Amino acid sequence: MEITTVHPHKSELGEGPFWDGQKKAICWVDILNGHIHEYAVYTDEYKRYLTKKMVGCAAICRDQNFVLATTEGIGFLNRESGAITYADHPEKDVAGNRFNDGKCDPAGRFWVGSMALSEATGAGSVYMFENGRSSKKIGNTTISNGMAWNADHTILYFIDTPTRSVMAYDYAIENGTISKGRVVISIDVKEGFPDGMTIDSEGMLWIAHWGGWQVTRWNPETGTLLFRIKLPAAKITSCTFGGKDLRDLYVTSAKVDLTEEELKNQPLAGSLFVIRNSGYQGVPGFLYKF
Template sequence: MVKLASEQKCLLGEGPVWDARNQVICWIDILKGKVYELDPVTGFLKTITTNRVLGAISVCEDGHFVGAFQDGFGFIDRETGLVNIASDPERHLPGNRFNDGKCDPSGRFWAGTMSLTEAPSAGTVYMVGQGLSMSRKIEGTTISNGMAWSPDQRVFYFIDSTTRRVVSYNYDHSGAISDKRTVIEFSQRDGFPDGMTIDREGMLWIAHWDGWQVSRWDPETGKKLLSVSLPVSKVTSCTFGGENLQDLYITTARKDLSAEELNKQPLAGSLFVWKNSGYKGMPAFEYKK
């Protein structure tokens, strides 16, 4: 079912994004500050080194990347690799970094911060709009993680990993969110919910940190529908890619694994894919500058 897509081993692989314009799967190594672009047809792998801790990326309308770095929001030139930091809402909090993020249906970039020591409630989710206008959306988060918008664009889903929950909010195109409610709860044996994506049927796909799997859930009932096993424990995120968005790409990590664990999980940190999964994802939204 699941196969190796790239042997490039990340310390903390995260944030997969399918770039439909270029037909490549992009993902990052947060701690090494690297962006990878893989052409699944040719197997060509391009690496961009930012020399910064990098929590999330999205593709911009101009084809380059917007990124959430430890030192703020910025843009990555895909040709030169140059980084231009545009704004840092947490300049006064040097112990924080950005962790995960995505663009919303209106082309704004959402990303959340967390403490480098994972201190409770130290993070905030920000929304960056056109002209780098910025607003705080969710406060008091610990490990800001998965985000997704429903196919009808009326619901925003969000994960703060330490809560072991997925919550939903009513969402409108102004970026306003309201009426927070819990829709999914993880058991301790499932590990922690990490990155997340959504399919065309409105079902959520969630990566399990310390859980050896990606799972599919119905947010209306809170029930787990499917489990996709992986040969590694630290599964970090997933997204659909391929010409028809039918391939599920999955990022993983090696961070905090002992030598003994790495010996048992030699593929930890690799990118995996479930080709022709039988499900189809939603196109990634692009950032409007």
């Protein structure tokens, strides 16, 4: 598999890639710099949105604007004007926390996790945002990360990074209720920490490994590691499918806290990578429904 970079930009903490099927663009965030990046792959057009806050994640709304979560709260970014309108902040009274990874669910609700800037154990939660309000779905998380839903929308997969595992929850699409949490994948310490995640058309999970130099593919029904793709950066943060027929695999990475020596050894750290015609196919991302 040939691994190339998508754009010259290198993020401090690249995260949360998502494919815009209408604009044929790959989007991703740089959490620490408060940027949302957009690159139209067939026209070579690049755009950067400045949130002026740490931005944990973003997703596309049905009106083609962004729903996003920053240290200022959860709200919407107008892609024409760049203006942000905040709707809710479920942790406005929690000092020292920020939002991290998040995605829209099959019903068009926005799910987002929080974490302590200090990475204190159990300081975070996962929230579901709809109709301008947030409700807590999972508590006592540490570093909320990857989320994915299975093909018949009955299971939510979720990663709390320090646990080195993938949880599965029974998921009710009609109201977003989750129950019966259980571990379906356990990851060995030598593989690095599980971070962001996506799912393919065969129901297999793709996991980015922070400190592991890789993306892996797993069968969540058996907990079996199917294969790995090695990458030229240690801090691999997330992945998603995009491009024609969703067959290109996009992978974000980070360069935050790397030493000068480490940066010399991995000059592409912080890049957005792509593996074109990966041999696998993703599924369309869900759009936020107002």
